[in-house]
Amino acid sequence: MLKKHSFLELTDSEIDRLVTRNSDDTNAIQDTVLHIIDQVRNQGDSALIELTRKFDKVNLNALFLDKDEIADLATTITRDQQRALEIAFQNIHKFHSAQLRKERTVETMPGVKCWREVRPIEKVGLYIPGGSAVLPSTLLMLGIPARIAGCREIIVCSPPQKSGKINGFVAYCLQLLKIERVYLVGGAQAVAAMAYGTDTIPRVDKIFGPGNQFVTKAKSIIQSISNVSIDMPAGPSEVLVIADDSAQPSFVAADLLAQAEHGPDSQAVLVATSDDIIQKVNEELKKQLEILPRAEITRMAIANSYAVLVNDLKEALQFSNRYAPEHLILETDEWQSLTNLILNAGSVFLGHLTPESAGDYASGTNHTLPTSGYARSYSGVSVDSFVKKITFQHINKQGLEQLGFTVETLAELEGLHAHKNAVSIRK
Known part of the structure; x- marks a missing residue:
């Protein structure tokens, strides 16, 4: 279960080591990704077909599904499932629509007027992870703000399932977004394809979407060696839960496991004000783990996680700000007095009845967020991510x-x- 560290007993260098995650000290991931990028850049579609066979174990006859195939797949899900996706669509759309605002013109001195106008990024690429969990919610989180922003061309890449297609949930989301083609490419090769273009996949101006360490590394490399930008480094998922004696150990454990089940390289951190909380949460983790279908994956992530014992909630926020979590949950009655102390976090969930999974799916906020400490300098995806703001002046x-x-x-x-x-x- 979660190994315990005492905040007061940790040196600065020990804290730095503790909050570092998904590092690539030997450059093994970087070397692999550089090779994949070079392969796609030089060989195009043939490289994508070969890499899909190698990594996804799928032999593709075509690198995309068109409108009719998407429509057929969308009919394979139930009406209740469709309705759940529609409600999520509506809430996400409502929250993000409020972000697109016209700024006023400023007269800096008599006869000198300055203002900014919003223009959409013309061609954007959305990476929708697959692998052990297919994420239609990510398609909504990226596609909705892209539509609101007015992006002219939206390219979607997602790894194929064993059938050589996508699942019905992703297909239905494509219909909701009025996207008529999806490219069956995953991993670092999808990022490379959208950055450089192939005979089949168009080149884009900016790439969005979370993924594993290889996808995240590919995005970072592409941004440094091409003129294609990225939303942010958004890699393996993570959560930090701050809990005091008012917290329900079962709720805390459930929130930790919800992130841990994403993958073995995910991380779930508990910062607690007493030993008793840590012990009870560990007991709950054992109990809840046993009934999870993805228990094996989740157990590996929990082994990669830990608990930190602090004296009080302010000390908990000190550690949290050093960690800069993708998701931060305040499981305490006193959350209202703590929000102004939060300096670094991707998205924050307040109180005992606000699970992180609500934000993952349907509350309205975006779940594509900075990981691995990048919340110190990056925001999560919003409509702003899909637009440019051009300055104008008239004298x-x-x-x-x-x-x-x-x-x-x-x-x-x-x-x-x-x-x-x-x-x-x-x-």
């Missing part, structure tokens, strides 16, 4: 008279006389 005669001297003076002191002349010649 009239009065404005040039007001501003001209300042620009001429600053240009001259920097030794840029052509800059000065561009103002002087207009006077």
Whole structure:
């Protein structure tokens, strides 16, 4: 179960080691990903078919499914399942629609007006993970803000199932989003295909989506060696739960396991104010693990996880801010007094009745979030992720008279006389 560490007994360097996850010290992941990127860049579709055979154990006749095939697959799920996806769609759409706002024009001085206007990123690529768990919710989390932003072209890549197709849930989400083609490619090779383009898969301007360590590494490398950008480093899932004596140990254990079942490289961290909480949560973990269908995977992630004992909730937040979790849950009656102390977190879940899985699926917030400590500098996906904000300015005669001297003076002191002349010649 969760190994315990005492916060006060940890040195700074020990805390740094404790909060580091998914590191690639030997560059083994990087080397593999670089090889895959090179293979896709040079061999295109043939590399994608070969890599799908190698990693997914699927022989593909075509690298995509079209509108009719998607429609057929969408009929394989029940009406109750369709309705659940529709409700999630509506809530996510409602929350994200409020993010698209027009900014006001600012007159910085008489006759000088400045403003920003929003423009969508024209071509975006959405990576929808597959593997041990197929995630239609991720398609909604990425596709909805892309639609709201007005992206002209939305490319979706997801690894094929053993049947060589996708499941009905992903297909139904594609229909809700009015996306008529899905590309059957996963892993680092999908990222490379969207970055460079192949005969079948179009090149995009920005790549979105979570994935395993290979997908995350591929996104980081692509951003550094091409002119394609990414949403953020979003790798194996993680949660940090802060719990005091008001917490229900069964709730805490359930929240930890909910993230641990994503994969063996996921991490679930408990930060508790007493030994008693840690002991009771460990007991609950044993009990709840036994009945999980994905118990083997979940147990591996729990072995990669730990508990931290702190004196109080403020100390708990100190550790949490060092960890910078993808998901932060405050299982305490006192959560309202703590929110202003949260500096680094992807998404926060407050109180005893707000499970992280609500945000994963249907509360409305986005579940594509920074992991591995990147919440110190990145936000989660939003409509802002799919747009550019272009600045505009207009200066009239009065404005040039007001501003001209300042620009001429600053240009001259920097030794840029052509800059000065561009103002002087207009006077």
